[in-house]
Amino acid sequence: MSSGSRNRSPHEWACLIALRDAGELSIAQLTEVTGLSRPTVDKVARQLAADGVIDSSMRAAGGAGRPARVYRFPADQIVLGVELGLASIRVIAANRAGTVLDRRETLRRLPSPVEPGEAPAQESTPADPAPILDDLVTAIDAVAEDRPVAGIGLAVPGIVDDQHVQLSRVLPALNHVDIAAQLEDRTGAPVRIGNDVKLAGLGEARAGAGDQVPSMVLVWLGRRISSSVVIEGTVLQGLHGVAGEITVAVGSGWTQTSARGEWAWPHGRDAVHNARLAVEGDPAAQQALEGYLAEVGRSLSRLVGMIDPHLVVISGAVSESPAPIAHRIREILSRELNVPFVPEVVAARHGRYSSAIGALLVAFDDPRVSTVGGWHLPTPAERVGTADYENPRPEYS
Numbered sequence: 001m002s003s004g005s006r007n008r009s010p011h012e013w014a015c016l017i018a019l020r021d022a023g024e025l026s027i028a029q030l031t032e033v034t035g036l037s038r039p040t041v042d043k044v045a046r047q048l049a050a051d052g053v054i055d056s057s058m059r060a061a062g063g064a065g066r067p068a069r070v071y072r073f074p075a076d077q078i079v080l081g082v083e084l085g086l087a088s089i090r091v092i093a094a095n096r097a098g099t100v101l102d103r104r105e106t107l108r109r110l111p112s113p114v115e116p117g118e119a120p121a122q123e124s125t126p127a128d129p130a131p132i133l134d135d136l137v138t139a140i141d142a143v144a145e146d147r148p149v150a151g152i153g154l155a156v157p158g159i160v161d162d163q164h165v166q167l168s169r170v171l172p173a174l175n176h177v178d179i180a181a182q183l184e185d186r187t188g189a190p191v192r193i194g195n196d197v198k199l200a201g202l203g204e205a206r207a208g209a210g211d212q213v214p215s216m217v218l219v220w221l222g223r224r225i226s227s228s229v230v231i232e233g234t235v236l237q238g239l240h241g242v243a244g245e246i247t248v249a250v251g252s253g254w255t256q257t258s259a260r261g262e263w264a265w266p267h268g269r270d271a272v273h274n275a276r277l278a279v280e281g282d283p284a285a286q287q288a289l290e291g292y293l294a295e296v297g298r299s300l301s302r303l304v305g306m307i308d309p310h311l312v313v314i315s316g317a318v319s320e321s322p323a324p325i326a327h328r329i330r331e332i333l334s335r336e337l338n339v340p341f342v343p344e345v346v347a348a349r350h351g352r353y354s355s356a357i358g359a360l361l362v363a364f365d366d367p368r369v370s371t372v373g374g375w376h377l378p379t380p381a382e383r384v385g386t387a388d389y390e391n392p393r394p395e396y397s
Contacts, residue, residue, distance in 0.1 A: 078094065081363060083359060
């Protein structure tokens with residue numbers, strides 16, 4: 001076993017985390033931040049530098065004093081969280097310290113033309129997954145540029161078991177395909193995969209709207225309607241990976257008029273467009289949105305009644321709408337539940353990027369992402385959770 005891959009002591013962990021969060025510290029600063037003695041910090045820092053885990057250099061003093069040696073966390077490599085959807089691919093990049101550097105959404109080449117006012121059709125045949133891999137690699141390369149990729153987390157629409165897609169109705173080309181291994185071959189980086197909505201629940205529970213509560217239900221409202229349940233930071237999977245998934249388990253259980261979770265909207269071709277029209281006063285859009293939320297709320301009340309969560313998080317593209325989605329859902333839950341215990345309902349912190357954030361956290365959790373001297377830090381959830389999402393998003397035109 002190399003010195004870089006041996007087990008680290010608690011003092012080494014303390015110094016590594018302090019350097020990760022600060023970027024660069026002197027011995028005096030490390031001593032203050034960690035609360036350890038100066039001789040201990042000096043010994044630990046020298047050992048970590050000798051192992052190649054951290055860098056060191058001399059920093060000029062502010063006055064006439066001697067230069068001080070500073071230690072630095074090398075965060076040049078990036079970790080990616082990727083969400084693969086029918087119509088788009090979303091990628092979030094963070095450095096090894098957990099600071100989010102970039103996020104982008106790339107529209108995919110749809111399998112067939114989409115008429116105005118219609119939702120994209122499901123891919124109907126389990127075709128060669130190569131076009132999907134091509135799209136993934138293109139989206140990843142656009143974000144990574146020339147930076148080395150330490151690891152990738154991939155959120156996919158489908159039931160995932162043992163790192164394989166067992167069933168995807170949205171992208172059947174993924175069924176029984178080792179998409180993780182194929183993407184590893186194409187990118188040279190370790191890949192971990194998970195169900196998109198379950199990873200959205202993980203992202204919001206560990207680094208989002210639910211990070212302060214023991215239990216939460218996440219409802220994904222976008223082109224599809226789906227859900228996940230998180231208890232004490234762990235996503236409920238179930239025996240076959242369908243726990244909390246009304247849509248997958250019972251077909252169109254969320255709404256009576258949806259097909260495999262796809263709601264038919266009277267205007268535009270996505271939920272966000274219709275929510276925007278409703279806020280602007282369009283009567284048909286208002287009626288459609290109210291009907292949509294009423295049916296979602298009725299189905300959600302059953303799940304809430306079974307789980308009794310502390311919080312309900314509304315995620316997906318609809319959560320970014322100016323319409324008061326969370327407020328209306330809570331009103332509907334209050335009406336539908338036969339008990340006076342109605343959980344708080346809030347919009348997701350990461351909106352449509354919740355799945356990509358969860359995928360990013362899974363990538364950080366992968367022991368193979370031990371790329372700096374052979375060690376692995378705990379997930380930097382706090383940094384990931386403060387991502388700035390003000391950059392523009394592509395519209396579905």
